Amino acid sequence: MKKLTIRNYTYENALGAFIFESVTVFVPNECKAKITKQSQLEDINYGLSADEIIRLEMSIGLRFFEENFRDIFEGVRLINANELRAIQEILFVNRTDFAKLLGLHKASITNLYKGSNMSSTIANLIMERLGNELSRPGASKFMLDGGAAMPSMDEDATERVNAARFRRNKTAS
Amino acid sequence: MKLRMARTLFNELRKEGRITILRHAWQAHPNRGFTRIELVKLVQGSGNLQLNLFPSAQVGSFLWICKDLEDRRTEIAIVIETEDNGDSIVIIHAFRKGVTL
Numbered sequence: 001m002k003k004l005t006i007r008n009y010t011y012e013n014a015l016g017a018f019i020f021e022s023v024t025v026f027v028p029n030e031c032k033a034k035i036t037k038q039s040q041l042e043d044i045n046y047g048l049s050a051d052e053i054i055r056l057e058m059s060i061g062l063r064f065f066e067e068n069f070r071d072i073f074e075g076v077r078l079i080n081a082n083e084l085r086a087i088q089e090i091l092f093v094n095r096t097d098f099a100k101l102l103g104l105h106k107a108s109i110t111n112l113y114k115g116s117n118m119s120s121t122i123a124n125l126i127m128e129r130l131g132n133e134l135s136r137p138g139a140s141k142f143m144l145d146g147g148a149a150m151p152s153m154d155e156d157a158t159e160r161v162n163a164a165r166f167r168r169n170k171t172a173s
Numbered sequence: 174m175k176l177r178m179a180r181t182l183f184n185e186l187r188k189e190g191r192i193t194i195l196r197h198a199w200q201a202h203p204n205r206g207f208t209r210i211e212l213v214k215l216v217q218g219s220g221n222l223q224l225n226l227f228p229s230a231q232v233g234s235f236l237w238i239c240k241d242l243e244d245r246r247t248e249i250a251i252v253i254e255t256e257d258n259g260d261s262i263v264i265i266h267a268f269r270k271g272v273t274l
Binding site for chain 2: 044088
């Protein structure tokens, strides 16, 4: 497969859409056309590498955290089922382990997905777990299983997560 | 490629993160509810690599059989591509029954 760089690539998941300045994609060798834009990829069975997918997902997760931490902390908004699923995928834990991380029963997680059990406190806990995972990828698994070594810290992500946590609301002060 | 060799190579490549996901795997069947990051993590997780014996299967492809986060049987069709800049696992197709969400 041929490696190409696409400018202004829009990557979308349940946490939102984000335009990335440059994304590496793989197109079949038979593809002769000169591709520089995402719109030209519409009819092509192109590929994305695992590293690139993780980079893009983590960036979207971080942006979601930055944009919504304050509102969730202050109870202005909650987390919906689609966002919850996307967060569970970033943590990559099943519902039983997700329940353990939040200190809930597995059945309560099912209720969270139905939207009947979501409260500001639980939404805050979920954001805390997301923040931990973004600043230290693998932290959730480590919290559940333990392990020989603590996962290493992503310094840039930690800085952004902490900035979002301690940023004052515009209306406050 | 023989299954034994494919298993060895598959394990080495997924440890190094040399995985590429084709658009068909995450976009062709939205009812299966696969996301890109989920496919990456499923291939990096535990499972069993088998020969792909489906009559319509791509020649030289293998099936990675694993369980998803909701304990459903998931079958991911992969090809091991050998190129000048190194080998890589290419996910070409993914299947699981029904989505409960």
